[in-house]
Amino acid sequence: MWNSTNPNQLKGEKEKGSKEKVSKVRGGLAVKHLKISEAQKVYELYDFKEEIGHGSFGVVVLATEKASNKSWAVKIVHKNIAGASKLTEVDREIKILKTVNHPNIIYLDRVYESPKKIYMILELCPRELYAVWMDRKPFSEKMSKKVILQLADAVSYLHKTDIVHRDIKMENILLADNPADASDECFIKLTDFGLSIVKSGVGIQSLMSEYCGTVVYMPPEILAMKTYSELCDVWAIGVIMFMMLYGKYPFMDKTEEKIRAKICHDEPDYKDSGVGKEAVELLKDILKKNPVQRITASQIKENPWLSNKQHKRKEQNIVDMMKQFATESSPTGPRVRGLSILSEGLIQDSSTRLNQQKYVKRNESSHKTQEKKR
Numbered sequence: 001m002w003n004s005t006n007p008n009q010l011k012g013e014k015e016k017g018s019k020e021k022v023s024k025v026r027g028g029l030a031v032k033h034l035k036i037s038e039a040q041k042v043y044e045l046y047d048f049k050e051e052i053g054h055g056s057f058g059v060v061v062l063a064t065e066k067a068s069n070k071s072w073a074v075k076i077v078h079k080n081i082a083g084a085s086k087l088t089e090v091d092r093e094i095k096i097l098k099t100v101n102h103p104n105i106i107y108l109d110r111v112y113e114s115p116k117k118i119y120m121i122l123e124l125c126p127r128e129l130y131a132v133w134m135d136r137k138p139f140s141e142k143m144s145k146k147v148i149l150q151l152a153d154a155v156s157y158l159h160k161t162d163i164v165h166r167d168i169k170m171e172n173i174l175l176a177d178n179p180a181d182a183s184d185e186c187f188i189k190l191t192d193f194g195l196s197i198v199k200s201g202v203g204i205q206s207l208m209s210e211y212c213g214t215v216v217y218m219p220p221e222i223l224a225m226k227t228y229s230e231l232c233d234v235w236a237i238g239v240i241m242f243m244m245l246y247g248k249y250p251f252m253d254k255t256e257e258k259i260r261a262k263i264c265h266d267e268p269d270y271k272d273s274g275v276g277k278e279a280v281e282l283l284k285d286i287l288k289k290n291p292v293q294r295i296t297a298s299q300i301k302e303n304p305w306l307s308n309k310q311h312k313r314k315e316q317n318i319v320d321m322m323k324q325f326a327t328e329s330s331p332t333g334p335r336v337r338g339l340s341i342l343s344e345g346l347i348q349d350s351s352t353r354l355n356q357q358k359y360v361k362r363n364e365s366s367h368k369t370q371e372k373k374r
Ligand SMILES: Nc1ncnc2c1ncn2[C@@H]1O[C@H](COP(=O)(O)OP(=O)(O)O)[C@@H](O)[C@H]1O
Pocket: 052, 053, 054, 055, 056, 057, 060, 073, 106, 122, 123, 124, 125, 126, 128, 171, 172, 174, 191, 192, 193, 194
């Protein structure tokens, strides 16, 4: 569906000295995963230049493909240094990137794997949204709209294919050159799928409870240690939208404890004469504490402020009210988007019930990692 925007077409040739495994077809394009006996092979094909990023897995290096003179970002993972849990994340990221195909999701061209290292050849993004935000915050409504529309489109695409990103934050949104419009400053690419999961996958029950994002982007249902769904990604879109429009985090304080309390109990401060009523209304719909009331990623795209369709909102509300009436009158009680509301006000789903101990352990260690990174 999105083939035309992919920077590369499938290359039919098989490289010498490598075992080729074209694992998944992605809308007519496949990602090659080439097993190589030694890393030298990659250096014969690409000119490696400066480091352009680093993470817990290793480094990202700018490289030019010798045959085409095309530049790529190469994520290099040292298997021994990365450790077992990081390797699982890298493996998960590769598997997911092999299947996705969307203009606002980072494009994985191919993977080279030697006994010691993994090289992910990714489309090169020259800028980071977070760095631009630090420079130019707050963003205008026009710029914020552009980013949110693309992000909501990418996230609704992921959710339709049962993928939950689980680590949506400004730092994981990169900016690329728009091939269709050279003047476009905010052509986004959602990246870093290390914590993503496929909802229908094996072991999904524990994975859905091991949430591991950064605390400022965490929704209340995670912090209250209830179970959660893909709507955690929607909450993160709301945090990013607030950050862009107001130039600050919606929930911020001196300690993590206080931030958590604010996320669970306080409303963000929406008072700012510069931000329009419609944008605030949308923010309130996204940052609903109760995920059952939170709008979905595809509903965000339909929002009148974003889509400039003024007339739609009223009709939407009537349809929503009818839907709500229908679910509430159901003999099995209200069930919305796979979540059931229990009498104590807790939200649970038998397929994704929280393993609290696992959650706390994973979350604490992940927070430490995030803090270290800063
Ligand atoms: N495709 C890319 N183009 C340019 N820079 C990238 C690309 N992918 C990653 N980076 C840089 O490397 C950093 C870490 O990569 P990321 O995939 O987010 O790993 P981590 O899981 O450690 O956060 C990013 O914040 C960014 O600066």
